[in-house]
Amino acid sequence: xxxNDLKQEVTDKYSLRGxxxxxxxxxxxxxxxxxxxxxxxxxxxxxxxxxxxxxREAFRQLELEGLIRIIPNKGAYVTGISEKDVKDIYMIRSRxxxxxxxxxxxxxxxxxxxxxxxxxxxxxxxSEKGHLEQLAELDNRFHEVxxxxxxxxxxxxxxxxxxxxVLRVRKKTLASANRGPxxxxxxxxxxxxxxxxxxxxxxxxAHQHMINAYENMVKNGLHEAYAEREKQANIK
Amino acid sequence: xxxNDLKQEVTDKYSLRGxxxxxxxxxxxxxxxxxxxxxxxxxxxxxxxxxxxxxREAFRQLELEGLIRIIPNKGAYVTGISEKDVKDIYMIRSRxxxxxxxxxxxxxxxxxxxxxxxxxxxxxxxSEKGHLEQLAELDNRFHEVxxxxxxxxxxxxxxxxxxxxVLRVRKKTLASANRGPxxxxxxxxxxxxxxxxxxxxxxxxAHQHMINAYENMVKNGLHEAYAEREKQANIK
DNA sequence: AAATGTTCGATTGTATACAATAATACATGT
DNA sequence: ACATGTATTATTGTATACAATCGAACATTT
Numbered sequence: 161x162x163x164n165d166l167k168q169e170v171t172d173k174y175s176l177r178g179x180x181x182x183x184x185x186x187x188x189x190x191x192x193x194x195x196x197x198x199x200x201x202x203x204x205x206x207x208x209x210x211x212x213x214x215x216r217e218a219f220r221q222l223e224l225e226g227l228i229r230i231i232p233n234k235g236a237y238v239t240g241i242s243e244k245d246v247k248d249i250y251m252i253r254s255r256x257x258x259x260x261x262x263x264x265x266x267x268x269x270x271x272x273x274x275x276x277x278x279x280x281x282x283x284x285x286x287s288e289k290g291h292l293e294q295l296a297e298l299d300n301r302f303h304e305v306x307x308x309x310x311x312x313x314x315x316x317x318x319x320x321x322x323x324x325x326v327l328r329v330r331k332k333t334l335a336s337a338n339r340g341p342x343x344x345x346x347x348x349x350x351x352x353x354x355x356x357x358x359x360x361x362x363x364x365x366a367h368q369h370m371i372n373a374y375e376n377m378v379k380n381g382l383h384e385a386y387a388e389r390e391k392q393a394n395i396k
Numbered sequence: 397x398x399x400n401d402l403k404q405e406v407t408d409k410y411s412l413r414g415x416x417x418x419x420x421x422x423x424x425x426x427x428x429x430x431x432x433x434x435x436x437x438x439x440x441x442x443x444x445x446x447x448x449x450x451x452r453e454a455f456r457q458l459e460l461e462g463l464i465r466i467i468p469n470k471g472a473y474v475t476g477i478s479e480k481d482v483k484d485i486y487m488i489r490s491r492x493x494x495x496x497x498x499x500x501x502x503x504x505x506x507x508x509x510x511x512x513x514x515x516x517x518x519x520x521x522x523s524e525k526g527h528l529e530q531l532a533e534l535d536n537r538f539h540e541v542x543x544x545x546x547x548x549x550x551x552x553x554x555x556x557x558x559x560x561x562v563l564r565v566r567k568k569t570l571a572s573a574n575r576g577p578x579x580x581x582x583x584x585x586x587x588x589x590x591x592x593x594x595x596x597x598x599x600x601x602a603h604q605h606m607i608n609a610y611e612n613m614v615k616n617g618l619h620e621a622y623a624e625r626e627k628q629a630n631i632k
Numbered sequence: 633a634a635a636t637g638t639t640c641g642a643t644t645g646t647a648t649a650c651a652a653t654a655a656t657a658c659a660t661g662t
Numbered sequence: 663a664c665a666t667g668t669a670t671t672a673t674t675g676t677a678t679a680c681a682a683t684c685g686a687a688c689a690t691t692t
Binding site for chain 1: 643
């Protein structure tokens, strides 16, 4: 590896700590633990059949990932993500996706470009057939390829981080069936700009693509999802 | 606190783990431990008078901060930051600084704006007197205020992370005395754009400001600093 | 009854003991 | 001499024991 990441991945999948970390992350992102829920070291340890040590170490990492908040001598609590945070992330991402598109224009390999083209083509097919799952998968993959093509581990990592982080919110809003075709059309335009080596246009399009995605999310009830959450929290 | 950070700060300064973390971070950033140096748990523990447990937990956090790399069952190694990484970070920062300037334009308070004005004024004074240290301090502070004024904890945290990260490189390059006045002039322009509520201009200026800072760094021997480092590594 | 101590249990923080792993040096066989 | 296997040792990984801290319930005082 030539350059080092700003943030390191947790690659150690097979140590107990790694397993605890991955499991907890998944459970938090999937919503198994709800916001502000307290995580107790022994309870988690017993559930996964390990002692407190690896659990504690996993906690420390989850804290830096922003998934839990540790109050010294008190406890670990699942963090929430506010409506404004979501907006901020999308706006930040819009800038960085633009940069990724620019760099991809400069550095993309033939294979990567071909995968992009195929992606757009396949998405068009699944879109017509109404295959939402495949469409979501292709959407993710399109962005992944662009990140890789950017040739910047640094940027790639940042964007992946953000992407994962907002996954929590995606689950709260409706899967928007009607955004599929439009989103794919935008992918196609980005891909074409990259292919034609028009970095300025690629950046601009990728930037707007993310803003459109956010606005679609708002339209599909981001605010309502939060209001609902508020209400339920008050009941308890 | 309304919104949560994407990445949490390590606030726990008074636990042993917090102290180990902060100490190690400082030592790595200051260059006490060189690139690829192995950090042994017992050795660090003895040096700071603590057992392995808090050291290990600090290690796990430093890994996610990207300052060390842990290879399972093997060891913890101080990570380097490549020449390309530095460039990437500056380019990413340029985008995000631009966004921060935009949001600052929308959200800045009177107090914050006044601090910016005072900052620029003071910097002009110290620049004429050749007070490099105060100038560097004011430079940092200018950006800090802008981050705060952006009103986005998310963005603020990202930018602070990047800023800290490149501090390691700053030490390798010369302090550029002649950039001072130009940099402050750019600050003034950014401040004026914010004051006049011209968000587009503020974003554009802040963006360019960071690119200029990077190019100045290159001119002042970033590449040479790396070449020198290569050479020394080969000798060993 | 309200405010203030106080005790006790639960939980986190740290140290230490033990297990697993990896690297090194050495021995052995070809 | 080279390759391969093996013992040794240093180091990390995990479990557990003990200390410190916090909070809730109860007791005490006014």
